[in-house]
Amino acid sequence: MPNIIELKNINKIYGEKTPNPTQVIFDLNLSFEASTFNSIIGQSGSGKSTLLNILGTLDKATSGDVFINQKDTQKMSKNQVSKLRNETIGFIFQFHYLLPEFTALENVLLPYRISKKPITKEVMDRALELLEIVGLTKVKDNLAVNMSGGQQQRVAIARSLINNPKIILADEPTGNLDSDTTEQVYELLRKINETYKTTFIIITHDRHIAEKADRIIEIKDGRINLDIKK
Ligand SMILES: Nc1ncnc2c1ncn2[C@@H]1O[C@H](COP(=O)(O)OP(=O)(O)OP(=O)(O)O)[C@@H](O)[C@H]1O
Ligand SMILES: [Mg+2]
Numbered sequence: 001m002p003n004i005i006e007l008k009n010i011n012k013i014y015g016e017k018t019p020n021p022t023q024v025i026f027d028l029n030l031s032f033e034a035s036t037f038n039s040i041i042g043q044s045g046s047g048k049s050t051l052l053n054i055l056g057t058l059d060k061a062t063s064g065d066v067f068i069n070q071k072d073t074q075k076m077s078k079n080q081v082s083k084l085r086n087e088t089i090g091f092i093f094q095f096h097y098l099l100p101e102f103t104a105l106e107n108v109l110l111p112y113r114i115s116k117k118p119i120t121k122e123v124m125d126r127a128l129e130l131l132e133i134v135g136l137t138k139v140k141d142n143l144a145v146n147m148s149g150g151q152q153q154r155v156a157i158a159r160s161l162i163n164n165p166k167i168i169l170a171d172e173p174t175g176n177l178d179s180d181t182t183e184q185v186y187e188l189l190r191k192i193n194e195t196y197k198t199t200f201i202i203i204t205h206d207r208h209i210a211e212k213a214d215r216i217i218e219i220k221d222g223r224i225n226l227d228i229k230k
Contacts (some may be wrong), residue, residue, distance in 0.1 A: 001033040002070065004167060004199050005055055010064035012050055012222075024050050025061070025222045034166070035197040037190065039210040042219035048203045049171055051219060055201065056169045057085050069166065086115070090160035090198075092170040096152050098159075100145035104136055107144055108158045123162075130158035133195070134188055150181035157188060161196070168192075170202040174209065182206060 012025035024047045032038055042048050053059035054066060057073055066073045069088055073081050098107045108127045112119050131140045134154040144152055153173065160168055173189070174182040186209050193200050202213070210216050218226035 001035065003031040003067070004034040004069055005201070006031040006065075006067040007055065007061075008065040008067070010051075010054060010061045010066070012047075012054065012059075013062045016062060023062075023222065025054070028064075028222070028224060030217070030224065032199060032201060034199055035193070036214045037193045037200045038202065038215045038217065039213035040201065040203045040217050040219060041205070041207070041210050042225070046219045047222040048219050050222075052169050052171055052201065052203055056089050056091060057081050058091075086111075086163065088166050090163065090165035090168045092153075092156055092160045092168060092173040094172040094175040096156035098144040098152055098155055101143060103141050103143055104131065104147065104151075104155045104158075105140045107155050108162055110159060111162050126164075127158070127162060130161050131155075133192065134158045150177055150184065153177060153181075153185055154188065157185070157192075161192065161198070164196070165198065167199045167201070170200065172203055172205060174204070174206060182209065186212065 007028060007030045010025055010028045011023065013021050013023045015021045040048050040051070050059065054061050057066065057068065068084055071084060073084065076084065099110065105127060108130060109119055109123070112123060131137055134157055136151060136154055136158070139147060139151065144155060147155065174185050177185060189200060189202070192198055204210050215229045216226065217224060
Protein backbone atom coordinates (compact mmCIF):
# COMPACT_ATOMS: atom_id res chain seq x y z
CA MET A 1 0.00 0.00 0.00
CA PRO A 2 1.32 3.47 -0.85
CA ASN A 3 1.62 6.12 1.86
CA ILE A 4 -1.22 8.57 1.65
CA ILE A 5 0.30 10.98 4.17
CA GLU A 6 3.96 11.36 5.00
CA LEU A 7 5.70 13.68 7.44
CA LYS A 8 9.45 14.12 7.12
CA ASN A 9 11.62 15.74 9.80
CA ILE A 10 8.82 17.92 11.14
CA ASN A 11 9.61 20.57 13.73
CA LYS A 12 7.09 23.00 15.12
CA ILE A 13 8.03 26.03 17.15
CA TYR A 14 5.28 28.35 18.36
CA GLY A 15 6.16 32.02 18.73
CA GLU A 16 9.37 31.63 16.76
CA LYS A 17 9.92 35.38 16.49
CA THR A 18 8.96 36.17 20.08
CA PRO A 19 11.22 36.23 23.16
CA ASN A 20 9.68 32.94 24.34
CA PRO A 21 9.61 30.46 21.47
CA THR A 22 8.36 26.97 22.40
CA GLN A 23 9.16 23.91 20.37
CA VAL A 24 6.32 21.40 20.57
CA ILE A 25 7.16 18.92 17.75
CA PHE A 26 10.69 17.53 17.43
CA ASP A 27 12.10 16.09 14.20
CA LEU A 28 9.12 13.85 13.71
CA ASN A 29 8.85 11.28 10.90
CA LEU A 30 5.57 9.50 10.34
CA SER A 31 3.70 7.97 7.45
CA PHE A 32 0.26 6.45 6.99
CA GLU A 33 -0.77 3.79 4.51
CA ALA A 34 -3.91 4.32 2.48
CA SER A 35 -7.16 2.80 3.78
CA THR A 36 -5.86 2.19 7.31
CA PHE A 37 -7.53 3.14 10.60
CA ASN A 38 -5.08 4.86 12.95
CA SER A 39 -5.31 6.32 16.41
CA ILE A 40 -3.13 8.91 18.10
CA ILE A 41 -3.00 9.04 21.88
CA GLY A 42 -0.93 11.00 24.39
CA GLN A 43 -1.17 13.28 27.38
CA SER A 44 -2.74 16.70 27.24
CA GLY A 45 -0.26 19.16 25.77
CA SER A 46 1.89 16.46 24.15
CA GLY A 47 1.35 17.91 20.67
CA LYS A 48 -1.44 15.75 19.18
CA SER A 49 -3.62 18.56 17.83
CA THR A 50 -0.58 20.44 16.56
CA LEU A 51 0.48 17.31 14.72
CA LEU A 52 -2.98 16.71 13.26
CA ASN A 53 -3.24 20.33 12.09
CA ILE A 54 0.11 19.96 10.33
CA LEU A 55 -1.01 16.63 8.80
CA GLY A 56 -4.15 18.36 7.53
CA THR A 57 -2.23 21.41 6.22
CA LEU A 58 -4.33 23.64 8.48
CA ASP A 59 -1.09 24.73 10.14
CA LYS A 60 2.42 24.92 8.76
CA ALA A 61 5.42 23.18 10.27
CA THR A 62 8.40 25.37 11.16
CA SER A 63 10.55 22.97 9.14
CA GLY A 64 10.13 19.63 7.40
CA ASP A 65 8.00 18.23 4.59
CA VAL A 66 4.38 17.15 4.42
CA PHE A 67 3.34 14.87 1.57
CA ILE A 68 -0.37 14.41 0.91
CA ASN A 69 -1.30 11.77 -1.62
CA GLN A 70 2.38 11.71 -2.71
CA LYS A 71 2.41 15.47 -3.34
CA ASP A 72 4.93 17.69 -1.57
CA THR A 73 2.85 20.48 -0.04
CA GLN A 74 5.99 22.50 0.69
CA LYS A 75 6.40 23.11 -3.03
CA MET A 76 2.82 24.30 -3.52
CA SER A 77 1.23 27.74 -3.28
CA LYS A 78 -1.33 28.48 -0.55
CA ASN A 79 -4.16 28.11 -3.08
CA GLN A 80 -2.85 24.82 -4.38
CA VAL A 81 -2.60 23.49 -0.81
CA SER A 82 -6.20 24.58 -0.04
CA LYS A 83 -7.43 22.89 -3.18
CA LEU A 84 -5.58 19.67 -2.35
CA ARG A 85 -6.96 19.84 1.22
CA ASN A 86 -10.55 20.38 0.08
CA GLU A 87 -10.35 17.53 -2.39
CA THR A 88 -8.50 15.04 -0.22
CA ILE A 89 -9.18 15.59 3.47
CA GLY A 90 -12.28 15.67 5.64
CA PHE A 91 -12.15 16.92 9.23
CA ILE A 92 -14.16 15.95 12.30
CA PHE A 93 -13.68 17.92 15.50
CA GLN A 94 -14.79 17.44 19.08
CA PHE A 95 -17.20 20.33 18.72
CA HIS A 96 -18.99 19.76 15.49
CA TYR A 97 -19.56 23.34 14.30
CA LEU A 98 -22.91 22.68 12.66
CA LEU A 99 -25.07 25.64 11.74
CA PRO A 100 -27.85 25.36 14.35
CA GLU A 101 -30.62 26.94 12.24
CA PHE A 102 -29.99 24.66 9.26
CA THR A 103 -31.35 21.16 8.86
CA ALA A 104 -29.20 18.04 9.03
CA LEU A 105 -29.33 17.73 5.23
CA GLU A 106 -28.42 21.40 4.72
CA ASN A 107 -25.48 21.00 7.09
CA VAL A 108 -24.22 17.99 5.15
CA LEU A 109 -24.43 20.02 1.93
CA LEU A 110 -22.68 23.01 3.50
CA PRO A 111 -19.25 22.42 1.89
CA TYR A 112 -20.98 22.77 -1.50
CA ARG A 113 -22.65 26.00 -0.54
CA ILE A 114 -19.41 27.42 0.78
CA SER A 115 -17.49 26.59 -2.37
CA LYS A 116 -20.51 27.76 -4.43
CA LYS A 117 -20.52 24.51 -6.35
CA PRO A 118 -23.90 23.47 -7.75
CA ILE A 119 -25.86 20.88 -5.79
CA THR A 120 -26.54 18.39 -8.57
CA LYS A 121 -28.79 15.35 -8.24
CA GLU A 122 -25.65 13.27 -7.79
CA VAL A 123 -24.51 15.43 -4.85
CA MET A 124 -27.97 15.35 -3.30
CA ASP A 125 -28.10 11.55 -3.65
CA ARG A 126 -24.72 11.27 -1.98
CA ALA A 127 -25.83 13.49 0.93
CA LEU A 128 -28.93 11.31 1.38
CA GLU A 129 -26.83 8.13 1.18
CA LEU A 130 -24.45 9.49 3.84
CA LEU A 131 -27.36 10.43 6.11
CA GLU A 132 -28.64 6.88 5.66
CA ILE A 133 -25.22 5.44 6.59
CA VAL A 134 -25.07 7.53 9.76
CA GLY A 135 -28.63 6.48 10.61
CA LEU A 136 -30.30 9.88 10.32
CA THR A 137 -32.65 9.50 7.35
CA LYS A 138 -35.69 9.98 9.57
CA VAL A 139 -34.44 13.25 11.04
CA LYS A 140 -32.70 14.69 7.97
CA ASP A 141 -35.06 17.68 7.86
CA ASN A 142 -34.75 18.50 11.57
CA LEU A 143 -32.85 21.63 12.53
CA ALA A 144 -29.42 20.85 13.98
CA VAL A 145 -30.37 22.77 17.13
CA ASN A 146 -33.13 20.22 17.78
CA MET A 147 -30.89 17.17 17.56
CA SER A 148 -29.05 15.31 20.33
CA GLY A 149 -25.28 15.61 20.73
CA GLY A 150 -24.71 12.18 19.20
CA GLN A 151 -26.99 12.94 16.25
CA GLN A 152 -25.22 16.25 15.65
CA GLN A 153 -21.87 14.50 15.69
CA ARG A 154 -23.17 12.02 13.12
CA VAL A 155 -24.29 14.93 10.91
CA ALA A 156 -20.75 16.31 11.20
CA ILE A 157 -19.38 12.92 10.15
CA ALA A 158 -21.68 12.80 7.11
CA ARG A 159 -20.61 16.37 6.24
CA SER A 160 -16.91 15.46 6.46
CA LEU A 161 -17.57 12.76 3.83
CA ILE A 162 -19.56 14.77 1.29
CA ASN A 163 -16.54 15.51 -0.91
CA ASN A 164 -15.57 11.83 -0.83
CA PRO A 165 -12.22 12.52 0.85
CA LYS A 166 -9.45 9.93 0.82
CA ILE A 167 -8.46 10.91 4.35
CA ILE A 168 -10.41 11.80 7.48
CA LEU A 169 -8.61 13.56 10.31
CA ALA A 170 -10.50 13.58 13.57
CA ASP A 171 -9.54 15.43 16.76
CA GLU A 172 -11.36 13.74 19.65
CA PRO A 173 -14.53 13.14 17.67
CA THR A 174 -16.20 11.43 20.61
CA GLY A 175 -14.69 13.60 23.34
CA ASN A 176 -18.10 15.06 24.03
CA LEU A 177 -20.23 11.94 24.05
CA ASP A 178 -21.25 9.26 26.55
CA SER A 179 -19.68 5.81 26.26
CA ASP A 180 -22.57 4.15 24.36
CA THR A 181 -22.69 6.93 21.79
CA THR A 182 -18.90 6.86 21.56
CA GLU A 183 -19.10 3.18 20.69
CA GLN A 184 -21.75 3.87 18.02
CA VAL A 185 -19.78 6.70 16.45
CA TYR A 186 -16.66 4.54 16.45
CA GLU A 187 -18.52 1.66 14.74
CA LEU A 188 -19.74 4.15 12.18
CA LEU A 189 -16.24 5.44 11.41
CA ARG A 190 -15.06 1.86 11.02
CA LYS A 191 -17.90 1.10 8.65
CA ILE A 192 -16.99 4.14 6.54
CA ASN A 193 -13.35 3.03 6.57
CA GLU A 194 -14.39 -0.40 5.29
CA THR A 195 -17.01 0.80 2.78
CA TYR A 196 -15.11 3.68 1.16
CA LYS A 197 -11.53 2.65 2.06
CA THR A 198 -11.13 6.07 3.65
CA THR A 199 -7.93 6.49 5.67
CA PHE A 200 -8.65 7.55 9.25
CA ILE A 201 -6.33 9.27 11.70
CA ILE A 202 -8.11 9.82 14.98
CA ILE A 203 -6.90 11.53 18.13
CA THR A 204 -8.63 10.02 21.12
CA HIS A 205 -8.46 9.97 24.89
CA ASP A 206 -10.55 6.82 24.80
CA ARG A 207 -8.26 3.81 25.27
CA HIS A 208 -11.04 1.48 24.19
CA ILE A 209 -11.26 3.19 20.77
CA ALA A 210 -7.50 3.47 20.43
CA GLU A 211 -7.07 -0.23 21.02
CA LYS A 212 -9.51 -1.12 18.26
CA ALA A 213 -7.53 0.79 15.61
CA ASP A 214 -5.10 -0.90 13.19
CA ARG A 215 -2.33 1.19 14.63
CA ILE A 216 -1.76 3.18 17.83
CA ILE A 217 0.72 6.03 17.90
CA GLU A 218 1.54 7.61 21.22
CA ILE A 219 2.94 11.13 21.23
CA LYS A 220 4.97 12.24 24.22
CA ASP A 221 6.49 15.72 24.48
CA GLY A 222 6.33 16.21 20.72
CA ARG A 223 7.95 12.90 19.81
CA ILE A 224 6.67 9.44 18.94
CA ASN A 225 6.85 7.37 22.10
CA LEU A 226 5.09 4.22 20.86
CA ASP A 227 3.99 3.02 17.45
CA ILE A 228 2.09 -0.25 17.51
CA LYS A 229 0.76 -1.81 14.32
CA LYS A 230 -1.55 -4.79 14.54
N1 LIG B 1 -1.02 28.69 19.10
C1 LIG B 1 -0.19 28.29 20.05
N2 LIG B 1 0.77 29.11 20.54
C2 LIG B 1 1.63 28.71 21.49
N3 LIG B 1 1.65 27.48 22.03
C3 LIG B 1 0.71 26.62 21.59
C4 LIG B 1 -0.25 26.96 20.59
N4 LIG B 1 -1.04 25.89 20.36
C5 LIG B 1 -0.60 24.92 21.19
N5 LIG B 1 0.46 25.35 21.92
C6 LIG B 1 1.23 24.55 22.90
O1 LIG B 1 1.74 23.42 22.24
C7 LIG B 1 1.71 22.26 23.07
C8 LIG B 1 0.94 21.16 22.34
O2 LIG B 1 -0.42 21.55 22.20
P1 LIG B 1 -1.49 20.63 21.50
O3 LIG B 1 -2.75 21.41 21.40
O4 LIG B 1 -0.92 20.10 20.25
O5 LIG B 1 -1.63 19.45 22.56
P2 LIG B 1 -2.62 18.19 22.60
O6 LIG B 1 -1.75 16.97 22.72
O7 LIG B 1 -3.57 18.26 21.48
O8 LIG B 1 -3.36 18.41 24.00
P3 LIG B 1 -4.90 18.09 24.43
O9 LIG B 1 -4.97 16.60 24.66
O10 LIG B 1 -5.06 18.86 25.69
O11 LIG B 1 -5.81 18.56 23.32
C9 LIG B 1 1.07 22.70 24.37
O12 LIG B 1 2.09 22.93 25.30
C10 LIG B 1 0.35 24.01 24.02
O13 LIG B 1 0.30 24.87 25.09
MG1 LIG C 1 -5.65 18.55 21.36
